[in-house]
Amino acid sequence: MTSEYKPKEIEPRWQNKWEKSNLFEVKADTEKPKYYLLEMFPYPSGRIHMGHVRNYTIGDVVARYKAMTGFNVLHPMGWDAFGMPAENAAIEQGIRPDKWTYENVNYMKKQLKSMGFSYDWDREYATCDPEYYRWEQLFFIKMYEKGLVYRDRHFVNWCDTCMTVLANEQVEGGVCWRCGSQVFLKEADQWFFRITKYAQELLDDIEKLSKGWPERVLTMQRNWIGRSTGTLIRFQIEGLSEEIEVFTTRPDTLFGATFMSLAPEHPLVKILSKESLHEKEVLEFVDKTLREDKITRTSETYEKSGVFTGRYCINPVTGSRMPIYVANFVLYDYGTGAVMAVPAHDQRDFEFAKKYALPIIVVIQPEDENIDPETMDSAYEGQGRLVNSVEFNGIENTDAIRKITSHLEKIKKGSSTINFRLRDWGISRQRYWGAPIPMVFCNKCGIVPIKEEDLPVMLPMDVEITGKGRSPLEETTSFVNTTCPRCGGPAKRETDTMDTFVESSWYFIRYCSPKCTDKPFDPDEVAYWMPVDQYIGGIEHAILHLLYARFFTKVLRDLGYIDSNEPFERLLTQGMVIKDGAKMSKSKGNIVDPEALINTYGADATRLFSLFAAPPEKDMDWSDKGIEGAYRFLKRFWRLVVDTKDKIISGLPPVSEPPKPLEGLKRKTHQTIKKVTEDIETRFRFNTAIAAMMELVNELYKIKDNIDQPEEISVLKEAIESLIIMLSPFVPHIADELWQTIGHEDMLLKHPWPGYDPKWAEETTVTIAVQVNGKMRAKIPMPKDTQKSDAKALALREQNVKRFIKDSPIKKVIYVPDRIINIIAEP
């Protein structure tokens, strides 16, 4: 062993040793408590980036720590391998998506291994493996049979020049990212998962997650599901048998509803204007609005506009005729896609009414002012008593909500209802590189699912991908043409593939038994490992991925595959990696390649820095200089151990009563163990854990050369051994190397985590801050647990304290034991 720290030599050596001894392989063992630690799996984009390094280092610290505290730790890794970049690579470089993907997987796997992560690589898979997506196809069929899958019309982004469907990401400022022509919304038949059926349970179970998930993620999910209680009201259309259904949370304003607004997408729009004078104008307006993107449409500053359809509906309580408009600000996605317009009490309706000279009727008057439709310049959206509402006049509007709803129920024109903002999950993608949807279209039998025994529906590999025209699968006749599973006659396959969020909605269950071939999961394995105890990943997944995974877990439970209600017991959301004030990205050119860092400073320094730079939840600012500090600390620690190695090897085990001069070191050692343990266990604050260990190293540097006596050496030995063990989850290579250097043979992952003696982890003297009238005037060391009267006496003796009290009488003394004493003395 050399005396110099050479990460390039020791890191590959230990990675090999770990691999050869199968250190990270785990098996279900009911004798041991299990711990399932999972980080969000990566998309194989080509090379790992700093976000991966950060995410997987955080996970690795927890995984190794849990193993050292006696848990049977499952720590798997795999690849979220379907998605658009592979198709883009095919378009741009002519490389096959499967080849591109698996090459990336191999390269990134090598990179992850060079970081020394404790993955059980035996469980690895990619979601584009047919052995994986075949089960997804099975779930689709089972869900179809249960009524959880249906087909409906939906709007997609369409580029007329490329003749192709675009993802939102491919629409830049309303135009196609490739050819620059205007993108518009086009209707298409799509497959949907009925996630709304689970809306209430997804909302209720948020409560159960409140212990282990960040509050902000739960709030975001709650708002996304968006449950609101309201009233469904039916308006009869004059001259037609159809009714317009409206969802409103403000039925108290019904007497003030003077017109009706429909979303441009609403199916009634075409029927209403059909063969009328307004038909052309309406259709043009709808067409124009669908060419605008949704974010513009819903903004408050957006110019509200609409056109009259030529038809009227009847207000069910007043009997008055309400003109029906198509309005650009009404969203088809929320409620029923139709809004009863109450201009006096809704700002958007008010603006619309002013613009088109529609009647404004005030039906709610506040206590302290008198609202007049002639003079008002904005809608009144507050509380008050009803007016112009016949038998409901004088009632508080909050009571009127209930009373008018019951009235509507009596006259059979409406009912109380619960509305969710959450919409069903559209999973159809007109793309090649995804899991085929296992359905066929038969002229005789209609839509028919593939037979279970014929799964998987294999994605054909030999296709031409141009990025233009129809999906490549539609062009592949050998794929499209098939026979009907029911009648055996000629049939066509569904050529849409599934949203890649479907793969990531259940991958964590597959890790429990990744090699199971006759069913999706081995029930015993799943029963042992699930749920995931700790999930770690980016905050950008706070809503969609996590909600879909929760939904899928509940569906798979109801299909009888698993018992868990929720997939992830605890969640840690990690911040992004920022450089020069912006998220690291290729387009900004501010990428830092982790591979270069590993080559220069080693995996341990890279890991240490990514943990030390910021707490995990926060965005982390990258600085090139910071890694130098981490590297310097490792060198410093290395030298400390090498310098004291001989003493430590021959040293005595810890003594309970150390020599007086070393009591401070003993105390610092136990305090550090306590701090590091708590920081990992309860707070995930690795930056402060590392800072504490740095402090102990600094302390050791101060005294290491003055230690000779056997009893002193025993204190030193305890400190250094504890440090090596505690550092091992953070910087595993150097830790195992130094552990061996001081004469041990076991690997630290199998070594127990050190405990601390509470007696030594406590301070005996504390520094009390003395305030006079809330301003700090002195600091006094006192024995721990000093009584208030004694503390007061000591404080009053202090020169600077006397100076500020002068002759003023002491009115009050506030004492927070072991922290602060505040003397209130004002003349």
Add this chain to the structure above:
RNA sequence: GCCCGGGUGGUGGAAUUGGCAGACACAAGGGACUUAAAAUCCCUUGAGACUUGUUCUCGUGCGGGUUCGAUUCCCGCCCCGGGCACCA
């Protein structure tokens, strides 16, 4: 626009339940060692004031408030970031 976060020295951050603002690092400056450089080790380092102290004043995005005491709680702003259902 809507929902959710964040803002502390030159920089990253610390302050765990309302109780000493700036731990630990980085950068910078000074010194030791060296023929020299690198490496290493030691010291100084929020701003300002003077009476240079166990000193005072100011200071946690901005403006108010609650409190003996506010980075922490409340109200109103400003700025930055994440998500918004076909990026993953």
